Amino acid sequence: MSVEFPGGVRAVDRLTLRIAEGERVALLGPSGAGKSTLLRALLGAVPVSGRVRVGGHDPHGPRRAAAWIRSGTGVVRQGNDLVLGVSGRLNALMGTAATWRTRDWLRALTGQIPAPFQSQLETLAAQHGILGCLRQPARELSGGQRQRVALVRALLGQPRLLLADEPTSGLDPVTAAAAVDALRTAGSPARPVTVIVATHDLAVARQFPRILAMRDGRLAYDGATLDESVTAGIYRGDQP
Numbered sequence: 001m002s003v004e005f006p007g008g009v010r011a012v013d014r015l016t017l018r019i020a021e022g023e024r025v026a027l028l029g030p031s032g033a034g035k036s037t038l039l040r041a042l043l044g045a046v047p048v049s050g051r052v053r054v055g056g057h058d059p060h061g062p063r064r065a066a067a068w069i070r071s072g073t074g075v076v077r078q079g080n081d082l083v084l085g086v087s088g089r090l091n092a093l094m095g096t097a098a099t100w101r102t103r104d105w106l107r108a109l110t111g112q113i114p115a116p117f118q119s120q121l122e123t124l125a126a127q128h129g130i131l132g133c134l135r136q137p138a139r140e141l142s143g144g145q146r147q148r149v150a151l152v153r154a155l156l157g158q159p160r161l162l163l164a165d166e167p168t169s170g171l172d173p174v175t176a177a178a179a180v181d182a183l184r185t186a187g188s189p190a191r192p193v194t195v196i197v198a199t200h201d202l203a204v205a206r207q208f209p210r211i212l213a214m215r216d217g218r219l220a221y222d223g224a225t226l227d228e229s230v231t232a233g234i235y236r237g238d239q240p
Contacts, residue, residue, distance in 0.1 A: 001014075001015050001016075001041065001048050001049065001050030001051065001052050002014055002015070002048065002049045002050055002217075003034070003037050003038075003041055003046050003047070003048050003049075003217075004049070010217050011034045011037040011046075011217055012034045012037050012038055012041065012048075012214075012217045013034075013216065013217035013218050014050075014218065015034075015038070015214075015217070015218060015219055016219070017212070017219060017222075019194060019196065020194075021055070021192055021194055022187070022192030022193065022194055023194055023195070023209075023210060024183075024184055024194075024195045024197075024208050024209055024210065025194075025195065025196045025197070025208060025210045025211070025212055026197050026199060026204065026205035026206075026207075026208035026210070026211045026212070027039075027196055027197065027198040027199070027212050027213070027214065028198075028199065028200070028202070028205050028211060028212070028213040028214070028221075028234055029198075029213050029214035029215055029220070029234060030215065030234070030235050031200075033213075033214040033215050033216065033217065034214045034216075034217040034218075035165070035198040035214055036078060036165050036198060038198075038214070039075075039163045039165055039196065039198060041059070042054055042059060042069075042073075042161075042163065042196075043059055043069065043070060043073060043075070043163070044059030044060045044066045044069065044070075047060070048060060054069045054073075054161065055068075055069070055072070055160060055161075057069055067098075069161075070098070071098040071099070072159055072160040072161060073159050073160070073161045073162070073163060074095060074153070074154030074155055074156075074157060074159035074161070074162045074163070075154055075162075075163050075164075075165075076147075076150050076151050076153075076154045076162075076163070076164040076165060076167045077150065077165050078165040078166045078169065078198075079166075079169070081150070082138040082141075082146050082149060082150060083138060084137065084138045084139035085137060085138075085139065086137065086138065087111075087134060087135055087136060087137060087138070088130065088133055088134045088135070088136055088137075088138055088141055088145070088146075088149045089113065089121070089134035089135060090108060091138050091149050091150075091153060092121060092124075092125070092134065092149050092152045092153045092156060093108055093113065093114065093117060093121065093153075093156070094153060095153035095154060095156050095157050096114070096116075096117055096156055096157040098157075099116075099157070100114060104116070117156060120156060120158075121134075121152070121156060124152045124155055124156060124182075125152055127178065127182070128148045128151060128152055128175065128178060128179070128182070129148065129175060129178075130145055130148045130149060130152065133145055134149075143170040144170045144171050144172065144175065147167070147169065147170050147171055147179075148171070148175065148179070151164075151167060151179055151182065151183075155182060155186060158187075158191065158193075159186075159193060160191075160192075160193060160194065161193070161194045161195075161196075162183060162186055162193055162194070162195045162196070162197075163196050164183055164195070164196070164197045164198065165198045166198060166199060166200065167179050167180070167183065167197060167199075168180060168199065168201060168204060176204075180197075180204055180207055183195050183197055184207060184208065195208075202226060202231060205226060206225075206226055209224060210222070210223075210224060211223055211224065211225070211226060213230075213234040215233075215234060215237065220233060220234055221233065221234055
């Protein structure tokens with residue numbers, strides 16, 4: 001698959017890649033390598049040439065296929081994308097809105113938690129240290145708190161696919177470690193979750209069993225370990 005933007009810029013260039021259901025993958029690469037664009041392509045958010053399938057569905061195909069993918073995907077975007085005028089709690093709940101019934105909307109819009117998500121939201125919020133600030137408007141939260149709300153939102157709906165773009169950005173070491181652990185251990189044998197984490201942090205990448213790296217829109221590395229020669233090839237273009 002390729003992604004080309006106006007002006008002939010190829011953000012993803014003839015990439016061939018398969019990630020199995022339930023895999024945990026770290027995605028490395030210098031800025032501009034195409035990592036974020038690849039994640040967006042999996043959601044059908046950018047036009048592509050070639051073939052893309054998520055769980056057998058085409059994100060750029062019929063509306064029903066794209067809706068199936070998006071409803072089953074939790075996303076942590078770089079810099080977060082919270083609605084600043086509403087509470088952290090409502091922001092976290094928005095990740096489940098595709099499954100809400102009328103009574104769930106009424107509860108959410110009156111400041112309550114839809115019953116199916118109350119216990120899980122409280123558990124995740126406590127796990128990531130934001131339980132006490134969920135009632136605050138997102139604009140009053142620190143950058144790190146907003147990032148943790150975005151992570152809870154991604155995890156809350158028990159997704160089939162988790163896409164995280166720099167999920168530890170702005171977090172202190174303890175909360176960053178908790179965020180990475182939550183991504184690494186998401187799901188269960190009965191409900192496998194595929195996890196793709198784009199990161200610049202080599203220490204984060206080394207915690208995942210499979211490490212991919214992109215450079216200039218192409219796949220530069222696919223393996224299980226990172227040594228100095230590999231990272232030199234990823235970031236400087238040196239031959240290992």
